Amino acid sequence: MMWRSFPQLSLALLALRACAVNLKPTRAVKGNIDVSASPFITVQNGEFFVNGSRFAFVGTNAYWLHTLNTDGDIDKTLADIASTGVKIVRAWAFNDVDTIPEAGTWFQHISNNGTITINNGTNGLQKLDTMVQLAQKHGLYLLLSLTNNWSLARNTTVLRNILSNDYGGMDSYVRQLSSNLEHDQFYKNVTIIGTFKNYISHVVSRYKNNPSILGWEIANDARCNSTLPASSQCNSTTITSWHSNIAQHILMEDPNHLVSSGNQGFFCFGCPKLFQKGTSPSPSQIPPISVTPLPPRHILNEKQDMSLGRYEVKKSDTSFVRRQQNANLGASFDGTFGVDSEDILSIPEIGFGSFQLFPDQENYGPVNLTLSPLNRTFQVGVDWIQRHIATGLDTGKPVTLLGFGLVTLDNIPAYVPFGSDNASTESIQQPFGVTDSQRDQSCRLWLGAAIFGGLRGIIQYQWGQANLTAQAGTAIPPSSNSSGTTSNQDETGLSPNDGYSILGTSHEEAIGILKTAAEQMSLTISSSSQPPLAPQPSPTPSPQAQQPSSGMRQLQGFSIFACILSMLVGTLWISLFLVV
Numbered sequence: 001m002m003w004r005s006f007p008q009l010s011l012a013l014l015a016l017r018a019c020a021v022n023l024k025p026t027r028a029v030k031g032n033i034d035v036s037a038s039p040f041i042t043v044q045n046g047e048f049f050v051n052g053s054r055f056a057f058v059g060t061n062a063y064w065l066h067t068l069n070t071d072g073d074i075d076k077t078l079a080d081i082a083s084t085g086v087k088i089v090r091a092w093a094f095n096d097v098d099t100i101p102e103a104g105t106w107f108q109h110i111s112n113n114g115t116i117t118i119n120n121g122t123n124g125l126q127k128l129d130t131m132v133q134l135a136q137k138h139g140l141y142l143l144l145s146l147t148n149n150w151s152l153a154r155n156t157t158v159l160r161n162i163l164s165n166d167y168g169g170m171d172s173y174v175r176q177l178s179s180n181l182e183h184d185q186f187y188k189n190v191t192i193i194g195t196f197k198n199y200i201s202h203v204v205s206r207y208k209n210n211p212s213i214l215g216w217e218i219a220n221d222a223r224c225n226s227t228l229p230a231s232s233q234c235n236s237t238t239i240t241s242w243h244s245n246i247a248q249h250i251l252m253e254d255p256n257h258l259v260s261s262g263n264q265g266f267f268c269f270g271c272p273k274l275f276q277k278g279t280s281p282s283p284s285q286i287p288p289i290s291v292t293p294l295p296p297r298h299i300l301n302e303k304q305d306m307s308l309g310r311y312e313v314k315k316s317d318t319s320f321v322r323r324q325q326n327a328n329l330g331a332s333f334d335g336t337f338g339v340d341s342e343d344i345l346s347i348p349e350i351g352f353g354s355f356q357l358f359p360d361q362e363n364y365g366p367v368n369l370t371l372s373p374l375n376r377t378f379q380v381g382v383d384w385i386q387r388h389i390a391t392g393l394d395t396g397k398p399v400t401l402l403g404f405g406l407v408t409l410d411n412i413p414a415y416v417p418f419g420s421d422n423a424s425t426e427s428i429q430q431p432f433g434v435t436d437s438q439r440d441q442s443c444r445l446w447l448g449a450a451i452f453g454g455l456r457g458i459i460q461y462q463w464g465q466a467n468l469t470a471q472a473g474t475a476i477p478p479s480s481n482s483s484g485t486t487s488n489q490d491e492t493g494l495s496p497n498d499g500y501s502i503l504g505t506s507h508e509e510a511i512g513i514l515k516t517a518a519e520q521m522s523l524t525i526s527s528s529s530q531p532p533l534a535p536q537p538s539p540t541p542s543p544q545a546q547q548p549s550s551g552m553r554q555l556q557g558f559s560i561f562a563c564i565l566s567m568l569v570g571t572l573w574i575s576l577f578l579v580v
């Protein structure tokens with residue numbers, strides 16, 4: 001079932017309008033240009049801007065876009081995505097190989113003698129050229145990742161590039177270039193850093209004048225451990241410093257586009273910080289926000305009551321995270337992965353924050369054991385989203401959910417955990433494998449929590465496309481015919497699937513949810529589309545602190561109030577999505 005519009009929605013939107021006034025003083029991100037007219041997406045006051053207007057988006061993932069065999073297929077895929085109202089496509093802009101393949105796309109050959117070959121042919125970077133050009137044609141923006149934490153040793157019968165973790169990535173560099181097979185060589189070996197920077201230079205400078213790129217994502221899911229183990233020295237200092245180094249390099253080559261991390265959003269409350277939270281006041285100066293619980297039950301009608309009774313959606317507030325800092329919340333909060341997403345977000349060159357939500361693969365905090373397993377999964381997702389909304393408010397930069405999903409029963413055969421090349425039915429959240437309708441329910445809930453909570457970008461994982469041109473040896477292989485033999489080429493190919501594709505019996509429903517979410521997101525923006533509050537004096541915004549004026553503080557006070565109001569109203573709507 002689709003989201004519906006309710007009259008009360010306008011109240012929520014009215015309140016959200018006030019949220020557009022940032023809670024924090026301006027933090028101009030390095031690399032920004034004048035927000036008032038730029039066709040490039042920029043960031044100011046915790047918001048995205050483009051063409052002089054606020055921008056927020058619902059997006060989808062298509063890591064495999066550059067593997068499609070014809071330009072027509074890329075065109076059709078982007079046209080179909082654009083027709084949903086989705087604005088952003090997140091895709092891989094890397095494809096590293098240790099041996100040049102006979103068929104299919106590849107971008108970079110890393111030879112174990114240190115020779116690097118970048119393929120700018122028609123099965124190389126020209127695929128990216130096509131993606132960028134066609135994205136522009138369809139009014140879409142691309143968020144392009146430059147490498148991946150995950151990379152398989154190719155020791156599998158699964159065709160190359162089917163799985164999202166099978167496009168090369170960090171461990172491909174380490175395996176080929178270092179005698180020391182530790183994942184964190186990628187973050188600290190000068191030769192390897194130089195090789196990665198060389199690749200980045202080729203790619204980002206190629207598109208630096210093209211506005212149809214939202215930004216560069218340094219790496220998908222960077223962390224200490226990977227398919228190769230980490231050394232015992234790897235910690236958040238290693239990974240945060242590396243982000244800073246790479247972000248500076250990207251902006252040197254391409255000052256026009258935003259840079260983001262791509263990490264999973266892990267916290268490390270106890271980690272020493274390398275970066276100050278920029279121009280933000282220190283935590284003690286942040287006005288305390290205390291939110292009273294949801295309205296008592298009698299205010300809600302019976303239908304709403306049903307959904308809220310056992311399924312309480314918590315309100316977001318900036319003290320939420322801080323209050324729990326000392327609690328033992330598990331690996332996603334204590335630096336186990338070597339990732340401190342808050343410190344990374346404080347790097348001046350990082351334009352916007354990122355996090356991911358894959359409860360089948362990762363623990364995101366304590367669960368309420370009195371809830372049913374499915375409701376636990378739902379709740380964990382809402383909590384995780386709200387924590388990151390709070391982080392965004394805390395740093396004055398927009399935060400984006402890069403990918404979220406649950407594996408459906410139909411998708412189990414295609415599912416492979418990110419760190420593996422073999423299917424597994426083990427999942428952190430049980431039961432593993434949800435029905436399509438449960439998947440859709442989670443999707444509505446999390447999209448609602450993000451949009452009404454004030455997240456500025458949310459990207460579903462992942463798009464699926466049918467009727468593609470298949471070619472033997474590529475990631476879109478010809479399907480078997482009834483006699484069990486395969487022809488060399490046909491036109492019934494399916495896009496690669498690592499367990500999260502929306503193709504299938506519930507395809508139309510999943511697309512309908514994206515459509516509605518995209519509409520809702522643009523409503524929240526159009527209701528707050530007054531010009532930027534305080535246009536930046538050009539040319540170069542100072543990275544130094546700008547203390548807010550007292551008028552600004554008052555506005556902030558009001559907006560905090562209005563923002564909370566909108567969140568309260570928003571949570572009511574979120575609860576409705578559960579019962580329809």
Ligand SMILES: *[C@@H]1O[C@H](CO)[C@@H](O)[C@H](O)[C@H]1NC(C)=O
Pocket residue numbers: 111112113114115
């Ligand atoms: C390194 O390997 C590449 C291909 O793997 C080869 O073309 C090149 O000649 C080699 N270079 C040296 C110096 O051995």
Ligand SMILES: *[C@@H]1O[C@H](CO)[C@@H](O)[C@H](O)[C@H]1NC(C)=O
Pocket residue numbers: 120
């Ligand atoms: C590919 O790279 C070569 C060598 O750097 C260059 O001469 C050529 O113009 C490039 N071709 C394209 C299509 O970018």
Ligand SMILES: *[C@@H]1O[C@H](CO)[C@@H](O)[C@H](O)[C@H]1NC(C)=O
Pocket residue numbers: 039050051055139
């Ligand atoms: C910004 O303007 C450009 C050029 O007119 C246009 O192609 C693009 O779609 C606009 N972006 C948005 C989000 O409206």
Ligand SMILES: *[C@@H]1O[C@H](CO)[C@@H](O)[C@H](O)[C@H]1NC(C)=O
Pocket residue numbers: 153155
């Ligand atoms: C490849 O897989 C085989 C069988 O599973 C295993 O014995 C071998 O060690 C693997 N090789 C690598 C490089 O992982």
Ligand SMILES: *[C@@H]1O[C@H](CO)[C@@H](O)[C@H](O)[C@H]1NC(C)=O
Pocket residue numbers: 177178179180185189190191192
């Ligand atoms: C870094 O990589 C180079 C080769 O690329 C290797 O010779 C060197 O041993 C590595 N450095 C360390 C500290 O492992």
Ligand SMILES: *[C@@H]1O[C@H](CO)[C@@H](O)[C@H](O)[C@H]1NC(C)=O
Pocket residue numbers: 224225229230231232336
């Ligand atoms: C990460 O790797 C280190 C060293 O290989 C190991 O001791 C640690 O248990 C690993 N942590 C996780 C979460 O896998």
Ligand SMILES: *[C@@H]1O[C@H](CO)[C@@H](O)[C@H](O)[C@H]1NC(C)=O
Pocket residue numbers: 233234235236237238271272
């Ligand atoms: C990481 O380890 C280094 C020493 O190896 C230490 O100086 C630094 O403080 C550590 N960082 C964190 C966040 O623990």
Ligand SMILES: *[C@@H]1O[C@H](CO)[C@@H](O)[C@H](O)[C@H]1NC(C)=O
Pocket residue numbers: 306307308310311370371372375578
């Ligand atoms: C799970 O949530 C649904 C809908 O919110 C609710 O009806 C149901 O009672 C909950 N079940 C449990 C065991 O929490």
Ligand SMILES: *[C@@H]1O[C@H](CO)[C@@H](O)[C@H](O)[C@H]1NC(C)=O
Pocket residue numbers: 309310311368369370371
């Ligand atoms: C857990 O959920 C129950 C309802 O099922 C609720 O009464 C309780 O307050 C929740 N506990 C926490 C710690 O959120």
Ligand SMILES: *[C@@H]1O[C@H](CO)[C@@H](O)[C@H](O)[C@H]1NC(C)=O
Pocket residue numbers: 156157158421422423
């Ligand atoms: C996956 O693992 C199973 C059992 O562990 C094994 O039988 C199968 O061969 C593996 N598949 C691949 C593609 O490695």
Ligand SMILES: *[C@@H]1O[C@H](CO)[C@@H](O)[C@H](O)[C@H]1NC(C)=O
Pocket residue numbers: 465466467
């Ligand atoms: C693929 O093409 C067939 C035949 O034209 C059509 O019936 C089917 O709906 C298409 N599938 C999708 C998912 O677009």
